[in-house]
Amino acid sequence: MSIYTLGIDIGSTASKCIMLEDGKEIVAKSLIDVGAGTSGPQRAIEQVLAEAGRTREEMSFILATGYGRNSLEEFADDQMSELSCHGKGAGFLFPEVRTVIDIGGQDVKVMRVENGVMTNFQMNDKCAAGTGRFLDVMARVLEVDVEDLGTLGAQSTKYVGISSTCTVFAESEVISQLSMGTDKCDIINGIHQSVASRVAGLAHRIGVQDQVVMTGGVAQNTGVVNALQEALGREIHTSPLTQYNGALGAALFAYQKYLKAQK
Amino acid sequence: MSIEVLLKEFAEVSEHPHHQIQAFKAEGKKVIGVLPYYAPEELVYAAGMVPMGIWGSNKKTISLAKEYCATFYCTIAQLALEMLLDGTLDDLDGLITPTICDTLRPMSQNFRVAMKDKLPCIFLAHPQQRKPAFGLQFTMDQYQHVKSELEKISGNTITDEALRTAIKVYNRSRAARREFVKLAGEHPDVVSAVSRSAVLRAAWFMIKDDHTAKLEALNAELKALPPCDWKGCKIITSGIICDNPKLLQIFDDNRIAIAADDVAHESRMIRVDAAETGDPMMALAQQFADQDYDILLYDENSSQNRRADFVVKLVKDSGAQGLVLFMQQFCDPEEMEYPYLKKALDAAGIPHIKLGVDQQMRDFGQASTAIQAFADVL
Numbered sequence: 001m002s003i004y005t006l007g008i009d010i011g012s013t014a015s016k017c018i019m020l021e022d023g024k025e026i027v028a029k030s031l032i033d034v035g036a037g038t039s040g041p042q043r044a045i046e047q048v049l050a051e052a053g054r055t056r057e058e059m060s061f062i063l064a065t066g067y068g069r070n071s072l073e074e075f076a077d078d079q080m081s082e083l084s085c086h087g088k089g090a091g092f093l094f095p096e097v098r099t100v101i102d103i104g105g106q107d108v109k110v111m112r113v114e115n116g117v118m119t120n121f122q123m124n125d126k127c128a129a130g131t132g133r134f135l136d137v138m139a140r141v142l143e144v145d146v147e148d149l150g151t152l153g154a155q156s157t158k159y160v161g162i163s164s165t166c167t168v169f170a171e172s173e174v175i176s177q178l179s180m181g182t183d184k185c186d187i188i189n190g191i192h193q194s195v196a197s198r199v200a201g202l203a204h205r206i207g208v209q210d211q212v213v214m215t216g217g218v219a220q221n222t223g224v225v226n227a228l229q230e231a232l233g234r235e236i237h238t239s240p241l242t243q244y245n246g247a248l249g250a251a252l253f254a255y256q257k258y259l260k261a262q263k
Numbered sequence: 264m265s266i267e268v269l270l271k272e273f274a275e276v277s278e279h280p281h282h283q284i285q286a287f288k289a290e291g292k293k294v295i296g297v298l299p300y301y302a303p304e305e306l307v308y309a310a311g312m313v314p315m316g317i318w319g320s321n322k323k324t325i326s327l328a329k330e331y332c333a334t335f336y337c338t339i340a341q342l343a344l345e346m347l348l349d350g351t352l353d354d355l356d357g358l359i360t361p362t363i364c365d366t367l368r369p370m371s372q373n374f375r376v377a378m379k380d381k382l383p384c385i386f387l388a389h390p391q392q393r394k395p396a397f398g399l400q401f402t403m404d405q406y407q408h409v410k411s412e413l414e415k416i417s418g419n420t421i422t423d424e425a426l427r428t429a430i431k432v433y434n435r436s437r438a439a440r441r442e443f444v445k446l447a448g449e450h451p452d453v454v455s456a457v458s459r460s461a462v463l464r465a466a467w468f469m470i471k472d473d474h475t476a477k478l479e480a481l482n483a484e485l486k487a488l489p490p491c492d493w494k495g496c497k498i499i500t501s502g503i504i505c506d507n508p509k510l511l512q513i514f515d516d517n518r519i520a521i522a523a524d525d526v527a528h529e530s531r532m533i534r535v536d537a538a539e540t541g542d543p544m545m546a547l548a549q550q551f552a553d554q555d556y557d558i559l560l561y562d563e564n565s566s567q568n569r570r571a572d573f574v575v576k577l578v579k580d581s582g583a584q585g586l587v588l589f590m591q592q593f594c595d596p597e598e599m600e601y602p603y604l605k606k607a608l609d610a611a612g613i614p615h616i617k618l619g620v621d622q623q624m625r626d627f628g629q630a631s632t633a634i635q636a637f638a639d640v641l
Contacts, residue, residue: 067628067632080635080639081633081635081639083632083633083639107632118639118640121633121640123632125619
């Protein structure tokens, strides 16, 4: 009989679920674009169960992670930090991974992974610079969809420097550039380089080793990925499951914990 | 009294220091506020008054103090001034303002100006060169100034005999606290990180005889316990202060025990005792001269990275698996020392994390993630 485990990643801006069969096969996934403190987690759970045609009772172990992981105490069997889960998920998708860079909605994390296990990490300080929130703020000022930033930034022809130290000041810089008539694509490219510079600084604190994998929603932005590759001088690997990586790690840990409990 | 009852009593004092001040005043005692760091509290005690440690607040927000402070002053100093301005500390009879860090030095003048006719502020400048004879003399002169100002406030003369008695009381308090730190590290199943902090924090708000009596009783109970088979991990804490119960609860929730500490508010202030014989003023000056391994203290051999080596040894000797550094926002000395500490920890293979904190933080979501992940790594 198959063993089903569920990983739930409740982030600051999105809720993601992954259901695994026997700790190997992804049988269903869901993503709702709102996170902790909203209806997002519940809706993501309902969606993933419906997609798989399974019930809560059929889940052998449910593990929550992410910023809102403690809000599912009654539903989940256990919770773990998203750092451990991102390390685990990346190790599953990329067995050779040594460095995981996760840019989430409100924080940036860099993890060293050895043999699929996180052994060291760094997080950003209390500052939105370099995070998904930073990109959201800039997209709003530029009146473009955050999903389009990658494509637009690729059309840049001129370097425009944007401060990498503070979201508020960087926003002022963007407004200043717009008022001077600077091309939006160039500004966007500058924003991507600003994020890359900030994240690369964090990554260097623990030392960057190949293979480098980028996870989290921002990994879908090719502009940031390319800028970060340039800043680190290394190839960065991403996956179509990038946004689900934390939930995947949680589902993998859930499977391990279930097996351990059976012994 | 049971361990639980004793811990509860310390927690009550730690959470409500203003109740302590009110009780002292009701008994007709005079109370002297003592700011960080290394103020000779023994002089206050010998003058027949009660010293009350002021290390900011975890419950206030900075508003009135902004009139006096640059944005980049640490919250400990700013919140101390806030409490002086908003009436929280109106019952104080005086204030000792040490000036050993770059924020407290200018802050001493802000305190003086802000409290002009309201509260006597006693300026205390420790010397950088604390070990040579001229440094000792400088400390003696400064302590003499503090002594005479305290005599004015109390109306009592501080005799050598009273000061020697005070030194004995404080040595006994420091010894009890050192022993408690060791016992708490050995029995984290009984003394949580939250409780441990409350016991040490309460020492700043109680008359030392009372705190020591309770603490010695607690230590005796802890010593009688069987060895603890701790299933979680153990770490060392480092930094200026980490006394926020909400933050420390994260350690307890993740079964992370504090084996020992390198925290200014806790062990850094109780490492060295004063001589109980001879000239008591010289004994206090010598006690300050004997302090070491503190970021705030001048080290003529700083190139040897002695402090970082000391911390590494502390981690190893205590059986801890890692270190958590609480980096106070805008604390220049701690920030500047960090690369050297990191270098030594990395060289020794000791994992660590640095958590940026300030006393106005109310949400610890990010710290919770980092601490939980650190427990996974350990």
